[in-house]
Amino acid sequence: MKYTIKHEIKGRLRVHLHMQRMSFREADTLEYYLKGFEELRDVRVYERTADAVIVYDCSRTRVLEILKGFSFEAVTLPEMVYETSGRELASKYHDKIVTSIILHYGKRLVIPLGIRKLWVIVKTLKFAWRGLKTLAQRRLRVELLDSMAISAAVLTGDHKTASNVMFLLTIGDTLEEWTHKRSVDDLARRMSLNVGKVWLVTDEGECRVDASDIRCGDRVVVRMGNMIPFDGEVSEGEAMVNQASMTGESAAVLKDSGKSVFAGTVVEEGELIVRVTQTEGCGRFDKIVRMIEESEKLKSSVESRAERLADRLVPYTLLASGLTWLISRSTVKAVSVLMVDYSCALKMSMPVSVLCAIREASDYDITVKGGKFLEAVAEADTIVLDKTGTLTKAKPTVVRVVSFCEEDEDELLRQAACLEEHFPHSMARAVVDAAYNKGLVHEELHTNVEYIVAHGIASEIDGEKAVIGSYHFVFEDEGVRIPDGRQMLFEALPDEYSHLYFAKNGSLAACILIEDPMRPEAGRVIEKLRSQGFGHIVMMTGDSERTAAKIAAQAGITEYYSEVLPEDKAGYVERAKAGGCRVIMVGDGINDSPALSASDAGIAISDGAEIARQIADITISSADLWSLVVLREISTLLMKRIRFNYRTIVGFNSTLIALGIAGVLSPAASALLHNGSTVALGLNSMTKLIGKKTII
Numbered sequence: 001m002k003y004t005i006k007h008e009i010k011g012r013l014r015v016h017l018h019m020q021r022m023s024f025r026e027a028d029t030l031e032y033y034l035k036g037f038e039e040l041r042d043v044r045v046y047e048r049t050a051d052a053v054i055v056y057d058c059s060r061t062r063v064l065e066i067l068k069g070f071s072f073e074a075v076t077l078p079e080m081v082y083e084t085s086g087r088e089l090a091s092k093y094h095d096k097i098v099t100s101i102i103l104h105y106g107k108r109l110v111i112p113l114g115i116r117k118l119w120v121i122v123k124t125l126k127f128a129w130r131g132l133k134t135l136a137q138r139r140l141r142v143e144l145l146d147s148m149a150i151s152a153a154v155l156t157g158d159h160k161t162a163s164n165v166m167f168l169l170t171i172g173d174t175l176e177e178w179t180h181k182r183s184v185d186d187l188a189r190r191m192s193l194n195v196g197k198v199w200l201v202t203d204e205g206e207c208r209v210d211a212s213d214i215r216c217g218d219r220v221v222v223r224m225g226n227m228i229p230f231d232g233e234v235s236e237g238e239a240m241v242n243q244a245s246m247t248g249e250s251a252a253v254l255k256d257s258g259k260s261v262f263a264g265t266v267v268e269e270g271e272l273i274v275r276v277t278q279t280e281g282c283g284r285f286d287k288i289v290r291m292i293e294e295s296e297k298l299k300s301s302v303e304s305r306a307e308r309l310a311d312r313l314v315p316y317t318l319l320a321s322g323l324t325w326l327i328s329r330s331t332v333k334a335v336s337v338l339m340v341d342y343s344c345a346l347k348m349s350m351p352v353s354v355l356c357a358i359r360e361a362s363d364y365d366i367t368v369k370g371g372k373f374l375e376a377v378a379e380a381d382t383i384v385l386d387k388t389g390t391l392t393k394a395k396p397t398v399v400r401v402v403s404f405c406e407e408d409e410d411e412l413l414r415q416a417a418c419l420e421e422h423f424p425h426s427m428a429r430a431v432v433d434a435a436y437n438k439g440l441v442h443e444e445l446h447t448n449v450e451y452i453v454a455h456g457i458a459s460e461i462d463g464e465k466a467v468i469g470s471y472h473f474v475f476e477d478e479g480v481r482i483p484d485g486r487q488m489l490f491e492a493l494p495d496e497y498s499h500l501y502f503a504k505n506g507s508l509a510a511c512i513l514i515e516d517p518m519r520p521e522a523g524r525v526i527e528k529l530r531s532q533g534f535g536h537i538v539m540m541t542g543d544s545e546r547t548a549a550k551i552a553a554q555a556g557i558t559e560y561y562s563e564v565l566p567e568d569k570a571g572y573v574e575r576a577k578a579g580g581c582r583v584i585m586v587g588d589g590i591n592d593s594p595a596l597s598a599s600d601a602g603i604a605i606s607d608g609a610e611i612a613r614q615i616a617d618i619t620i621s622s623a624d625l626w627s628l629v630v631l632r633e634i635s636t637l638l639m640k641r642i643r644f645n646y647r648t649i650v651g652f653n654s655t656l657i658a659l660g661i662a663g664v665l666s667p668a669a670s671a672l673l674h675n676g677s678t679v680a681l682g683l684n685s686m687t688k689l690i691g692k693k694t695i696i
Contacts, residue, residue: 001017001067001068001070001071002017002018003015003016003017003018003067004016004018006051011055011056011057012053012054012055012056013053013054013056013060013063014051014052014053014054015051015052015054015067016049016050016051017030017050017051017052019050020050021047021048021049021050022045022047022050023047024047024082024085024087024088024091025077025082026047026072027045027046027047027087028045028077028081028082028085028087029072029075029077030045030052030070030072031043031044031045031052031085032075032077032078032081033070033075034052034054034066034070037066039056039057039058039062039063040054040055040056040057040058040063040066041055041056041057042054042055043055047087047091048091089178089181090178093174093177093178093181096174097171097174097175097178100167100170100171100174101171104163104167107119116159116163117159120154120159120162120163120166121154121159123163123166124150124151124154124162124166127143127146127147127150127151127166127169128147128150128151129147130143130146130147131143131144131145131146131147131148132147144314144318145314145317145318145338146165146169148318148321148338149165149335149338149667149671150162150165150166152331152334152335152338152667153165153335153667153671156331156332156335156667158667161666161667161671164671164672165671165675168671168672168675168676168678168679169675171679175348175679175682175683197209197210197211198210198211198214198220198229199220199221199222199223200213200214200218200219200220200221201218201219201220201221201273206221208421211229214229214230214276215276216276216277216278217275217276218275218276219235219273219274219275219276220232220273220274220276221271221272221273221274222239222267222271222272222273222274223267223271223423224239224267224268224269224270224271224423226266226267227264227265227266227267228241228261228262228263228264228265228266228267228272228274229263230263230274230276230277230278231260231261231262231263231276231277231278232260232261232274232275232276232277232278233258233259233260233261233274233275233277234255234256234257234258234259234260234261234272234273234274234275235257235273235274235275236257236272236273237256237257237270237271237272237273238254238255238256238257238270238271238272239254239255239256239267239268239269239270239271239272240252240253240254240255240267240268240269240270241253241254241255241261241265241266241267241268241272242265242266242267242268242615243262243265252268252269255272260277261274263278266615268593309342309346313342317337317338317340317342317657318338320337320657320661321334321335321337321338322334324337324660324661328661328663330663332663332666332667333660333661333663335667336659336660336661336663336665336666336667336669336670337657337660337661337670338667340653340656340657340660340670340674342649342650342653345645345649345653345674345677345678345681345682346645346646346649348678348681348682349645349649349678349681349682349685350642350645352682352685352686353638353641353642353645353685354371354374354638354642355371356685356686356687356688357371357374357634357635357637357638357641357689358370358371358374360634360688360689360690361374361630361631361634364622364627364630364631364634365620365621365622365627366618366619366620366621366622366627366630366631366634367618367619367620367621368617368618368631369617369618370617371638372617373600373601373617373618374634374635374638374639375635375638375639376582376584376600376601376617377584377601377618377631377632377635378632378635378636378638378639379582379639380534380582380583380584380600380601381533381534381535381536381581381582382534382535382536382537382538382576382581382582382583382584383529383534383536383537383538383583383584383585383586383628384538384539384540384569384572384573384576384583384584384585384586384595384599385537385538385539385540385557385586385587386539386540386541386569386585386586386587386588386592387539387540387541387543387548387551388426388427388498388516388541388542388543388588389426389587389588389605390586390587390588390605390625391518391519391522391539391551391555391625392516392517392518392519392551393516393517393518393519395426395429395430395433396426396427396430396498396514396515396516396517397430397433397434397514397515398413398430398431398433398434398512398513398514398515399497399513399514399515400512400513401413401416401510401511401512401513402489402493402510402511402512402513403509403510404482404483404486404489404490404507404508404509404510404511405483405504405507405508405509405510407509409510410438410440412502412509412510413431413434413435413438413440413510413512414435414440414441415461415466415502416431416435416468416500416502416510416512417431417432417434417435417436417440418461419457419459419461419466419468420432420457420468423457426516426588427498427500427514427516430514431500431512431514456468456469456470456473456474457469458478461504464504464505465504465505465506466502466503466504467480467502467503468500468501468502468503469500469501470500470501470542471499471501471544472563474501474503474508475501478503478506479506480501480503480506480507480508481506481507481508482507482508483507483508486508490508490511493511493513494513495544495546495547496547496550497513497514497515497516498513498514498515498516498543498547499511499512499513499514500512500514518551518554518555519624519625521624521625521626522554522555522625523554523555523556525624525625525626525628525629526555526556526557527556528629529628529629529632532629532632532633532636536559536576536581537557537559538557538559538560538561538572539551539552539555539557539559539560539561540560540561540564540568540569540572540595541560541561541562541563541564542562542563542564542565543562543563544562544563545562545563547562548560548561548562548563549562566592566593566594566595567594569585569587569592569594569595570594570595570597570598572595573585573595573598573599574598577598577599577600582600583599583600584599584600584601584602584603585598585599585601585602585603586603586604586605586628587602587603587604587605588604588605592604593615596615596616596617597615601617601618602615602616602617602618603616603617603618603619603620603628603631604616604618604619604620605619605620618631630690633689633690634689634690637689637690638689641685641689645681645685648681649681652677653674653677656670656673656674
C-alpha cells in the first residue's frame with residue numbers, strides 16, 4: 001500500500017493513502033485489517049480524506065511493516081462487518097446537517113428577500129400540518145406549539161424569526177435522530193452474532209468446524225444452552241427455544257421437525273439438528289435494531305416520567321400564551337411564550353442521555369439492552385454473584401485425574417472429554433482443554449447425551465451407562481457406588497480443588513480434580529462495590545461448603561450459600577425483591593439463567609453459556625470484574641445527568657416564559673434561547689459520563 005505520513009508523535013501516526021477518497025467498503029476494509037493487530041491500540045479511518053490515524057504500543061517499524069503488508073485485494077471483509085459498521089450512516093447525517101446549514105445561511109446571499117419570504121411561508125405550511133395532525137389525534141403535543149409559534153411569527157411579518165425557528169428545529173431533529181440511530185446501531189452491533197465454531201453433521205458423524213465454513217444445506221447440531229448460529233429449518237430433534245433476542249418474548253417456543261429457527265435464538269431444553277438456509281446477511285442485525293427501537297426496555301422510569309410530564313405541560317404553555325394575550329393584548333408577548341416549551345428539550349435530552357450511556361458502556365465491553373437496566377444498576381442495593389466463572393477465573397484447569405478403576409488416567413480423561421465437549425460450561429471446557437493439551441483424541445464414543453442443568457451429563461459409552469457431574473448428581477441421584485477397597489482413596493481427595501465425578505455402570509471410574517482459583521482482582525472489586533453503596537453482597541455456588549467458604553473469605557464476602565441449585569438462586573432473588581431490595585444478579589452458566597431472569601438486572605459474563613447472555617439484561621465481555629465497578633459508575637452518573645437535565649430544562653424554560661410575559665424577550669430572542677439551549681443540552685448529553693478510560 002502506498003501512503004504518506006502526514007503527522008507523527010510518539011505512539012501515534014496519521015497516514016494518507018495515495019487516493020482522493022475511499023469508498024465506505026474500502027475504509028471498513030482498511031480499519032478491519034488494522035484492528036486485527038493487537039499492538040495497534042486504536043485505529044480510525046476517514047474515508048473522505050483517505051486518512052488513517054493509528055495509536056500503537058509497538059515499535060514504529062512494526063507499524064510501517066503492517067501498513068506495507070496491506071492491500072484491498074488481499075483482505076476479505078466479512079459482510080456482517082460492512083453491514084454494521086455505521087460509517088455510511090454517519091456520513092449521511094453529517095451531509096444532512098452541513099447541507100441544512102449551507103442552505104440556511106447561503107440563501108441570504110443569493111436569493112432575493114421576496115422569494116425568501118415566500119419560501120418561509122411554504123415551509124410554515126409543513127409545520128402547520130404537523131401541528132394539525134396532533135389535534136386530529138386529540139392530543140396536545142409540542143408539534144402544535146411549534147406550528148402555532150411559527151405561524152404567529154409569519155402572520156406578524158417576522159419572517160426571519162420563523163425561518164430561524166424552523167432551522168433550529170430541523171437541526172435539533174436531525175441531531176436527535178442521528179444520535180438515536182448511532183446508539184441503537186452500536187447496541188445492535190454488540191448484540192449481533194459472534195459464533196466461532198459449530199458442530200457439523202457429516203456421513204462419518206459430528207465434527208467441529210469454523211462457522212465460516214458452513215454453507216446453505218449443511219446440517220448443524222445445536223444442544224441445550226447453545227445459540228442457534230444460522231437461520232434454518234429443523235430436520236431432526238425437538239427443543240424449547242428462547243427467541244427473546246428476536247421477538248422480545250421471554251417464553252420459550254417448541255421447535256420440532258419442519259419448523260423454522262432463527263440465528264441468535266437459544267436452545268433452552270432439548271437438542272436440534274438444523275438444516276441451514278441462510279448464512280450471511282440473514283437480516284439479524286436489522287431485526288435486532290427493530291426490536292430495540294420498538295422495545296420499552298430502552299426507557300428508564302425516570303426517562304418515561306420526564307416524557308409524560310413534557311406532554312402534560314403543553315396545555316399549560318398554550319394557556320399561558322392565551323392569558324398573556326388576553327391581559328396584555330400583545331401578540332408579540334403571546335408569541336414569545338409559544339416559542340418556549342418543555343417537551344422539545346425533555347424528549348431530546350433524555351433518550352440521548354440514555355443511548356449515549358449505553359454506547360459509552362460498550363466502550364468498556366459492556367452491552368446493556370436498555371436504559372431501564374442502567375437505572376436498576378444505579379438503584380440496586382443487593383448484588384448476587386455466582387462463584388464459578390464469575391468470582392473465579394473463567395478458565396479453570398484440570399490438575400489431576402484420580403482413577404478408581406483399572407483404566408489409566410489418560411483414557412478416563414479422554415472419555416470424559418468426549419462427553420463434556422458438547423456443553424457450554426467452564427468445567428466442561430477445562431476437561432476438554434486438558435485432553436487437547438495431552439494430545440488425546442476423543443472421537444464420538446457415546447450415544448445421545450442428556451444434560452441435566454447444574455448436575456451433570458448422562459450417556460452410554462461402548463454400551464455402558466456413563467455419568468459425569470457433581471457429587472449430588474452422581475452419588476445421590478444416580479446411586480453410584482465407590483469400588484471396593486477404594487474408600488480411603490476417595491476420602492483422601494484434596495478439598496482445595498473442585499471435584500468432577502465420572503462413573504460407568506454405576507461404579508465410580510474417576511475423580512477429576514479441577515483448580516478454579518479466584519480472580520486476582522475479585523477482592524478489590526468487592527471492596528469497591530461495597531463503597532459504591534451495595535449493602536448486601538452475596539455469593540452463591542453449587543460447590544461444597546468448604547470450597548465456598550474459602551473463596552468467600554478470600555473475596556471478603558460474609559454472606560454466601562453453598563450447594564445451591566438453580567431454583568435456590570432464583571428463590572433468593574425473589575425473596576430479596578419481596579423484602580424491598582433492588583437486586584442485580586451476576587452469573588455465567590445455564591444454571592444461573594432463572595436468577596438472571598428474576599433479578600431487576602441480570603448481568604452475564606460473556607465467556608459463559610449463550611443462554612445466559614441472551615436472557616441477561618447486561619453482558620460483560622471484558623477480561624476482569626472491574627467492569628462491574630464501571631457499570632455502577634456509568635449508571636449512577638446517568639441518573640444524575642437525567643435529573644440535572646430535568647431541573648435545567650424546567651428552570652431555564654420557565655425563566656424564558658416569565659421574561660416573555662414581561663416583554664423583556666422578543667419572540668426571536670425567546671426562540672433562539674429556547675432552541676439553542678435545547679441543542680446545547682442535547683450535545684452535552686452526548687458527552688462521556690466518565691472522563692477517562694478507567695476509574696480504578
